[in-house]
Amino acid sequence: MDRNAIIAGLGISLPPPVVQDDVWDGFFARRFADDRRGLARRIFANSGVRTRQAALNPLIEDVSEWSTERRMRRYQVEAMPLGKEAVGRALTDAGLAADEIGLFVVCSCTGYATPGLDILLARDLGMSPGVRRLFVGHMGCYAALPGLATAADFVVAHGQPALLLCAELTSLHLQPPTTRMDIQQIVSHALFSDAAAAVVLTPGDASLGYAVTDIAAVTDATTADHMTWDVTDLGFRMGLSPRVPKVLSLHVRALVDDLLGRHGLTIGEVDGWAVHPGGPKILDVVQEQLGLGDAALAPSREVLSAYGNCSSPTVLLVLEELRRRPAPPRRVVMLAFGPGLTLYGALLETSRVAV
Numbered sequence: 001m002d003r004n005a006i007i008a009g010l011g012i013s014l015p016p017p018v019v020q021d022d023v024w025d026g027f028f029a030r031r032f033a034d035d036r037r038g039l040a041r042r043i044f045a046n047s048g049v050r051t052r053q054a055a056l057n058p059l060i061e062d063v064s065e066w067s068t069e070r071r072m073r074r075y076q077v078e079a080m081p082l083g084k085e086a087v088g089r090a091l092t093d094a095g096l097a098a099d100e101i102g103l104f105v106v107c108s109c110t111g112y113a114t115p116g117l118d119i120l121l122a123r124d125l126g127m128s129p130g131v132r133r134l135f136v137g138h139m140g141c142y143a144a145l146p147g148l149a150t151a152a153d154f155v156v157a158h159g160q161p162a163l164l165l166c167a168e169l170t171s172l173h174l175q176p177p178t179t180r181m182d183i184q185q186i187v188s189h190a191l192f193s194d195a196a197a198a199v200v201l202t203p204g205d206a207s208l209g210y211a212v213t214d215i216a217a218v219t220d221a222t223t224a225d226h227m228t229w230d231v232t233d234l235g236f237r238m239g240l241s242p243r244v245p246k247v248l249s250l251h252v253r254a255l256v257d258d259l260l261g262r263h264g265l266t267i268g269e270v271d272g273w274a275v276h277p278g279g280p281k282i283l284d285v286v287q288e289q290l291g292l293g294d295a296a297l298a299p300s301r302e303v304l305s306a307y308g309n310c311s312s313p314t315v316l317l318v319l320e321e322l323r324r325r326p327a328p329p330r331r332v333v334m335l336a337f338g339p340g341l342t343l344y345g346a347l348l349e350t351s352r353v354a355v
Contacts, residue, residue: 005152007210007348008161009096009200010320011089013082014307015055015171020044020190027058028189031177039181044190048280048301052193052308054171055082064176064234071172071235075111076120082196083121083167090163090198091125098125101200102160105151107136107143107312109229110168110236117167140229140338141276143312145215145346148199152212155201166312167196173235188238191279193308197316210323210332210348216259219340223247227339245281247341253289256333259345265331272329272348273297274318276336277304286335312336319348328352 024044032040055078056063063071083106091098104127106118118133134150136143144166151162170192175185201212226247228239260266267290275286277300287297299321307317315336322329334346 003156004205004211005155005201006204006208007199008202009090009094010316010323011086011093011198012317012320013085013196015053015194017051018054018057019051020049023058035181040186043186047190048304049191049308050305053195055169055194056171058174063172064174068231068233068235072111072113075169075172076113078169079111079117079167080120083117083165084124086196086198087121087125087163087165090200094200094202096161096200098127100161101127101131101163102158103132103151103154103162105134105136105147105164107139107147107166108168109138109140109311110170110172112137138229141278141311142336142338142342142344144315145334145336145344148212148346149215151201155203159203161200161202163198163200165196165198166316168311168313169194170311175237176234184240187240191309193310195307195310195313195317197313199316206349206351209352210350213347213349214259214262216255216345217342218251218255219342220247220251221340223341226341229339244341245285248282248337249285249289251343252286255343255345256290259347270331270333272322272332274315274322274332274334275300276315277301278309278337
């Protein structure tokens with residue numbers, strides 16, 4: 001049995017785009033009309049986001065006063081077609097049929113229902129009744145990497161293809177206005193976006209695509225209150241401390257050195273970086289701590305600018321940017337961060353020569 005899990009296909013699906021300046025001018029500016037210092041406007045302007053996607057565009061539909069029940073019902077309506085499109089594209093990219101999938105992993109922290117996306121998509125796409133399923137919730141922005149690790153482990157252990165879907169609808173959780181300036185909510189509203197991304201992994205060797213070589217993780221539980229995602233009567237409410245970049249600066253270099261050191265590698269031997277663009281300061285910290293040049297983080301900054309922070313699918317959007325290059329990198333480190341505070345890293349390697 002081949003001992004590698006190869007990324008054989010990747011598919012992305014996006015709701016309609018909105019322009020950051022239009023969302024500010026047409027919606028959020030009214031909320032912060034009393035902000036005489038212009039703080040909220042500067043947060044939006046400095047977010048690094050130029051356009052993003054919204055299944056529920058606040059210029060058309062203000063959901064900020066909706067109950068959680070109403071938001072969850074809408075989640076299923078919007079997430080199903082997005083997930084189906086992403087999975088379909090990934091399967092086509094891999095040259096596989098849905099009934100060949102042995103494990104279907106779904107990651108999402110922005111909506112819940114039973115039966116969930118894993119059951120309904122498996123049914124609608126024609127997966128085998130015997131397909132194994134796993135739903136991963138509330139891991140947030142880093143969920144793609146433990147999902148990828150689980151799918152890769154299944155492929156190696158069973159010699160069957162696996163499928164990972166990350167689907168997030170952060171626009172469902174627009175929060176009602178408050179009587180005081182809530183900086184954390186302003187930052188969340190300026191950054192977050194919607195997307196779905198799917199990855200197919202198959203048994204094979206590294207000449208066929210990116211092999212998932214290794215996964216590493218570290219959680220600093222002493223800072224668990226720095227990033228939260230609370231279920232309230234008015235949707236899910238993000239807590240995002242400005243101290244998050246400082247915590248990342250304490251751990252990211254050690255995580256990467258450990259991940260690479262297990263395989264006798266150094267940072268200088270990595271030619272591709274897929275770093276979750278949690279925000280400009282997050283990327284600045286990673287770049288500084290790892291000693292990377294501007295070109296290394298350019299794909300992550302481009303994704304942030306064009307798509308915003310889509311939570312769990314975002315690091316896969318960055319990976320797709322790298323895959324689409326005329327000369328894709330041979331060795332990629334993926335990094336993602338989220339509640340815990342948790343840092344995840346993945347090492348991908350291929351021997352494929354670009355043509």
